[in-house]
Amino acid sequence: MRYVLREFSAVPIAIWMLWFLVEISRLHDGPNGYHAHMSWAFVAFSLVCLAFALWHTWTFLGFSGLIMRIPLGEGFVPARVVRGGAYALFVLVTLLIGVLIAWGGTR
Amino acid sequence: MGRHPLRPLGPDRVNALLWATFAQCAVITALIVPAHILVQGVLAPLGIVPAFDQHYGSFAAALGNPLVKIYLIVLFATVFYTFGHRVRYLGTDLVHGYKPVFGAIGYGLAAIGIVAAVYVILTLP
């Protein structure tokens, strides 16, 4: 079941990105034709997709400690350190991208 | 039955490349997509933060930047490829076979999505 959920998470992520692509295509309609989604239904849909996206992030970045052997002296960097580093990178990237998306644009 | 007698020994570079591409795309998806969904899909519609796609002016200005176009094309390509690769394996496991069929479906849909994304983004006014 965990495997199916993990693999299936790619579907809602792709569907949300399709929505994003549709939104980009609406720029062709010009300033009068363009509108962003604001409805509660859209927020609910995004929350579901966000849950799957975070599940993908949690599981896939969690594999980094399992799969990557980074040499350190005679041994290797402990798996939990590699994993922790991956999650820390995720938090950093989320903050950076989030700030750029929210406040990086000009009106 | 042991190893298939007619299947060649490795390295299987095609599957290695398919997997390596998936691994990189899945990492990029994992790192970047949640931020987009969180801000554009939840926080901005709720009015908690602004977002570049909330207004035509800011969105068009952002998409006018070549770097943003490249970033978005790469983002769409990685997400759609991850989707296609997972459809191939998940479909095969759930239906117990037909790997070439699910491969064609998965990678085919991914290719369509990527081409569509490139077309939409590069033909913007």
Add this chain to the structure above:
Amino acid sequence: MAPSTIQLSVTRYDPAQDAAPRQQTYEIPYKDDLVVLDALNWIKTHLDGSVSYRWSCRMGICGSCGMNVNGTPRLGCSVFLRDYLPGPVVVEPLPNFPVIRDLVIDMTSFMEKLSSVKPWVISNGQEPALAAGEHRQTPAQVEQYRQFSMCINCMLCYAACPVIAIEPHFVGPAAIALARRYDLDSRDHAGQERLRTVTGSDAIWDCSFVGECSAVCPKGVDPAKAIQQTKFESTLGMLLPWGGVSK
């Protein structure tokens, strides 16, 4: 209050007489410390001497008594009846293998796959002479492959793997884990030779990382980890001239 008896539903199949496998129910005296293997031995001794199954050490080391217990591949000697109360406990042969008789499976395919990865130390002929002393390894060198060396060839991972059910030629979890064990051993010099088997068709690329192999492994080998590590490092080696991770 513990019951006085418990039922076992055991697969019976004699290809010389039966058209298809069938389940036969036996009722045996119950005690809290009985394992499935004890129950089968009691059945064979007191009820039905024709029941056939493999077993040897009774202590989870030999890997002989692999069987499906209530739908999960387990070692018969390591599964307590008390965990399946009130019963019946359904005991079947390991899936993904042809059945010779009752709970005895044909392991020919597994032996072929295992030998295809050459699971032994292969020398490069350049070791010091015997007179120079034993071939030494540091604890760190042993630790690199120790986990994958714990495999007892019980085949539970093959029984649990959904890919084997779809693609019977898949080399499989234990073989790939053992290939990795020897690949990581500092005394071994056949890494490239084994890679041709594990990176070819019917090998690591068939694995979709379901993880059931690691879930059922009674020795904590984590063959799923071995397969994913092999994918990662073999890909680095294939695609990057400087790629690959040294021992």
